[in-house]
Amino acid sequence: MSPYPQGPKRDTDTETPMPLNVPITEDMVRRLAPDDATWTKAEEIATSDRLLQPGVSADGTWLVADAKGSGKEPYHVSADFVDPNSPVLRSNSPSRQTPDKYGLALLLKYARQPDAFGPREPGDDLLAKREKKVAAEERKKFGPGAPRREKKSAADKQIAAQRDGLEVLDRLLVDLVGGGHWFEEGRVEKLERQAKSLGDAHLPAATHSLRKLLLLAKQKGIGDEDRQFLGAELIAQLWAIVQRGRAYLEGRLPPDETEAEADALIEDVLGRPWQSSELKDKGYWRAGLTLFELAYERTDDDSRQQRIEISNLIDLNSGEILQAIAYRPYKGLNPIPEQPSYTTPLTVAEAAIYPGFITRRVEWEKGAETIGRPSPAALDKAYGLAKTDFAAVVQQFREQLRHPLAPHDADFLIRAEHIGKIGDRQVVLEDATGNRIEAADRRKDYSNVGNLVRAAAMLGRERPAVLVRLFVQPVTNAIVALPLAALTPKHHLRLGL
């Protein structure tokens, strides 16, 4: 076998003294290339100015650089020489070759121009990866007798798992758009395995979106075109989650985001549940709430594997719509108490108002609420707090949609001047100036809209206030309203389950 499988030795193959502990020759690098095409591209990159800030670590075991590619941000490229005989090349470029052209280019550049490399230390994530690899090799070598390493804190472990999870997701997304055919059997099986492995990554939003993709693959009664469209939307959403997740993990605030918005998202993106003390410190706290439940919902979310119970409340002082929510996992439903439903007004001495967008979550300590007596005045007050201008409501909702990861829904209490039908299918709410919002259902097995029509027959002439959840229908891209309750100063009808 030729000692030079990738071609004859070149003039540049000279061993030059370098800060790196390991001598590298161009020939050695070439032998690492998976194919000629990758080698050619690596050569191009190495001779161009696309490798930015190349550096060597002080201990001489790392080569690190950024690489300008087709991504928005430069790729991170590194070579780990902890095992001098088997360097590990890493890169977050979308290339699916190992090693990829950027990793090879990094080595090649060093082989050709070691002087171009300044001092540069690897980031924490790279160090963590090395540590993990070394530990795995020690376990492999020594078995249970492997030397014990310093224990990491739970928080550090979680961050490491999240970093790994985001990397896996990134690869997964690249693989999805690279290979296409998302809903083919083999692909779905692979996705299922990946979704399971993400279960320990503490990335709830990403895990839920991935599960939604799997559920979409299995959903019946949906056309191929719509399935593809919805699948693409989920993939796009996952991409946005990965980008935000990386930023939050690095402690960065994305440029187009306020701190309050980041606070609202971080729980779902990075699975960091808020503690009461944190919420209080950050000002997400309110005293003296007078609440009145307008609607109560119980839904089963298969992507979250949770039963979600929501008490939709109106703050009778401010008119704000708040949600008291119980998230009850399918596995372990009983230990989590049900979200109570309230048929009379209640006062709460102090409560956390979670960071969020238009509709925010409210939570109080058990027993902090005082349940009042049935009160016609509360109903009258709630009715009076309904918003009368649909255009302003829709505009407020559209403001929320400007954030890429903001929920695609929000609750409003709106006063309908008319409720009627256009043709046989469309049920429409209209305000006094003729602005309209179409009512629509989200479930297939139950119709809140059907109940709205019944309620309108009873209350229509009294200009009822209707608690609606505005949402964007994915395929039609229309802002529509899921009716949840209808009320007048004298009557209160709940419209959904």
Added chain:
Amino acid sequence: MAKEKDPLLEALIAAAAAGVDAGPATELKGKVATAPSELADAAGRLRAAEDDEAPAPLLELLAGAFHARLQRAEAGVKGNLEVVAEGGHWSTPMSAENLYLLVPETRPFAKKVKPEVQIEAIESATRLGTATDLRLLQIYLKHLEEKKEDAAVADAVAQHAIPAFGPPILPELWPSLGPDNRTFSAASKIDIQATLKRLTEKTPEKKAKGADKQSQVTKAVEKILEDAAEGGRVGPESLPILKLALKYAPEPSFRRKVAETLAGMGAAAAGEALPDLVDAFERTGFTRDYNLIRPMVVLGKESTDVADALIRALEDRDSTVRLMAAFNIGQMGEPAMKGLDTLEDVAERDPEPKVRDTALKTLNKLRARLEPVGVVPVDDASIAETE
């Protein structure tokens, strides 16, 4: 509402769904040249990207294009708004705790609420007046569509929950009304007249389905009788459909069941249903239906119409009809006297000895009422056999 046209997004989705590895993304790169300014940077990088790197800017563009689309989402709908007509009275008084006992589980592999618990919930809610919760109406209506005969919760809904809403609920029931389903049971409990009217109306849909009045009526009555057999009762409110059944029911055994049900209703049925019973007896075909004789007599012992019908039946082609008529005239009251001459004739000339004997016995019985002496002796054994 139709799907919004977005050529850039469609091209991106098509490329991603087919997989950019499948071939050079030349066509896509051409299309992204028209990307709006906020996506121009990513579009430029996609155009410049080598094929192995195309997924990165493609994902970015896809996310950007979806987000841009979301920004264009609009509310509102055009057209003539027809305000919902006034009517109905609804309430939602049931507590969440009880409500969800009756809401079907959607969780996979969830433990379902036991039927007996649901039935108890329905019955107690009916007693407390909370069964008529608007939120449950759709669930009740789905129960009514249950095809299985053995469905205790569906039966409880038909028997208790739906009738508790009263007449305003009837329009909600009409779309699924059939003569032999639970909707019929529920609706007939609320207003049998309206239900029958609706059932026998020939709507265009029914015509299209080829459903005829006869089978509608037959099935409806079978449902009523079935409900009655399961502990219910057939009340005067069912008289109209039973009368219709006499008119349309083709099967003798079914007519007999209807006639016996009417006989069991006693005086309530006598006034209203007797003419129909007589009519059915006389117009059932080539010969009369002897199964209707006994119910006629039970309901119309003093009816001249019944007596006349039986006297005419003494000349029926069917000897069993003649035999039964001859015997039952004897069970009647005063109007039976009109039949003396015909009975005399039958007792002498009927070709069947049993008919002749029975006619003679009835004749003697009737004469005995007038003049207790001079009775002609007859063979008791042959009479007993007739009975």
